[in-house]
Amino acid sequence: MITTRDIAERLQLSVSTVGRALSDDDRISEPTKVRVRQAAAEMGYVGNRAARMMRGASSNVVGLVIPDIRNSFYSTIAHELSKNIEAQGFQLMLSETDDDRMVELRHLRELSTSRVAGVIIVPTARPRSESVKLLRTIPHVQLLRKHSSLGSQWFGVDDFEALRQATAHLVDQGHTRIGYVGGPAELPTGAERLKGFRSALADGGLPDEAAQIELGRPSSIEEGRRAVQRLLEGPSVPTAIVLGSVQLTLGVLGELSRMGVKVPEDLSVVGFGDEPGFSWWGPGLTTMSLPIQEMATGCGLWLMRRLTTNPNDDSAYASVSPGSLILRGSTAPPAHTRSKPRRKA
Template identity: 80%
Template structure:
């Protein structure tokens, strides 16, 4: 690798002069600058950021710690962040945890060792205390999920409101046996969504046993498939189904298609998030739209400002974006079975 020293020796000047010329220092003559730049370009010089970091410069790497990039939820976020970061000169490090707190810790250790400038994280259910310690030593924001020990910097959607709206739509159509399929309660998002589901039932004046919650791994398509299979073959088949994650929605749609379940006549369904296939699935899936892009952009801008301006002078910052219901054809009243709006 070419260093400033190589350039200096070739031109017969000092390393300081080379360094200053490349930094466009006003004290260096135009002629010298020109010669240095020429030589640098000729020799294929590329500055060494590791060395700069040793002299106090901060890293230009921001890490994104998420469960699984294949989930379109997260890939959208990654894209939006990457785009915003790139334009400000930051690079994005991608760490997948698979919702495993030990993997999460391993990644955070590596990220700390690499002295990343900041971390944007979708925390696991109960992060290791060392993870918390490591994060607290860095500029960090939480995304979507929110863990109290990690401070108040958080960007996410109003999960409770999202599920309240989805469920209220079904309640308004007269459903009294509604199943909710979502993530575990120990996940902050899982708890919030479940709360939204329950509160919609309560507000609709329905008894406690009108709702049934099936909780499990939120990013498992397979779990969605299996659960809907179990629900449909068991006793007390619900007339409506509300979903609490994109991956679960994908699994459920696949299984309903495979079994040929008539939607919305036999079963009404409200999905979570919006995916390319949702509009052409069966009668079109009524679903909760999520302003993921806006959220990710907000988060990126916050992190950029946090990194550009000196200390954490902008205090706690929290943004909540609500999700709007996208009406398609997958819901109807439980008796007659006329869609609320055909696709």
């Protein structure tokens, strides 16, 4: 393994001069830094990050803590963040919590021990107090979900307005029995989306009985399947369904296809997110599209600016991105008479 001593011997410099040059110390002239870096690259020198951390320096790693990498929201976010922070000389480290707050705590402990430069986190519903304390020692920003205990620096979408707009579209078409399949209200995103759904019903003059609500894990396709089964096999079948997560949308669409439900003749559907296949699913899915790539890019660039200018600046900052309703063929006014959707034999 090539060491700083090997570089020093080659360049006839002291080991301390080589070390300072590699760490960009102001006491070393720029020409000397260039010579040292060039020699290090030619000789295949790899810096000892552990030694730097023992001296109190942070790494160039940024931790991304998310619930589920299988969710296209989070895989898109990870991809965009990786590109943006790599361009600034940082590296992304991915941690997956499965929305388990103990797993979240273990990941944060490891990231803290590794002296990460910063953390971008989609927090669980109830982060443990130890997690809150750890994040107070690390520059961090919340993404999508926001907890007051974790600070006031946040990038997210307008969840309330997204679901209000999606549901209002169905109300405007004359639907009076509308189902909602979304994440649990204990999640900040789930609570806001449920409020938006209820607000649109109230604005349309519909009673509470017009709402048929199924809440489950937002990252579970299977829960979407089971939720739509319960809605369509209940005593009062909805004429329309609005969805509150990408994975739940995928589950509902798969189950509707399996059951042979005609959309929008039997049931109108408004999805959440805009996956590549949504435009050609059935008649084309009317859905709420969210600017995930733009939000991730903004979050990454903002954190990079903080880390490179003032890592200790924890002043409040919030960026809220709006969604947009994409109208396709999966919604229509309800039929005059409605029976339970026919299932394939």
